[in-house]
Amino acid sequence: MFEVIAFYTFSILTIIMFGIVVLSKNALYAMSALAGGMIFIAGFFFLLGAEFLGVVQIVVYSGAVMALYAFGMMFFDTTRDVKENIHYKKVLYSLFIASAILIVIIMSAPIYSANIEAFYPAVIDGVGNIQMVGLILFTKYLIPFELAAVMLLVSMISGILLVSKRMEMNLTEEDHYEEKGEII
């Protein structure tokens, strides 16, 4: 019973939050709603018994990614409303129809999911979720784990290089450089 109430509460809240993200005109509202939606999704992970995934979701998404977005927003003008003009109505409508077909295919996928069988049913009694995640991550998924580590290192270096290129000429010292085109 608890599970049913929690599932429906979290799903309604998540859908509302993500609806605000998609439809809101204010970038700051969209970002706050996205952070809320991420935390509600962590609630689903706790419901599903994936505690480590839920904690990682809160730490990485609501912590790191949202902090990064908030930091990036300081560069942009977020006080005025986001103005969006759509020129090509035909392209938009055909894309909507194509995505509707895609949604129908996704919705019919659970019918086929009844035939799936687990290749590696890997749950040992008396071993918790976090311990089990560690066991599997460092045996079966060791190479993807190392590749992900290298990828994160590469993205960290590229992020630092991209934003801090010529740090002495950034936007805070714009008075010395009248034209924005000359900054880069």
Add this chain to the structure above:
Amino acid sequence: MITLTHYLVLSAILFSIGLVGVMKRKNLLMLFFSTEILLNAVNIGFAAVSHYYNDLSGQMFAFFIIAVAASEIAVGLGLLVLWYKKTGSVDLDSLQTMKG
């Protein structure tokens, strides 16, 4: 009782919200938000399948998706800040330099 189908349908609904955002938005920052929604919707599906089939592979894939999303944000936001410094706009149309 909540079954796997409930979670998969929820995942599909969130995915479609993200798709609408990707198609509707012209602001590049908002486009990033919509891609985050897409990735999170897929994560819910993976976690649900992993729970109902007692196979932790789904959770592993969700971890790697989170890692990919984090690095995507780092690089993408860096490029976006650079583009904003150069052109003063984060609009998708400002990327269009060729006629056609």
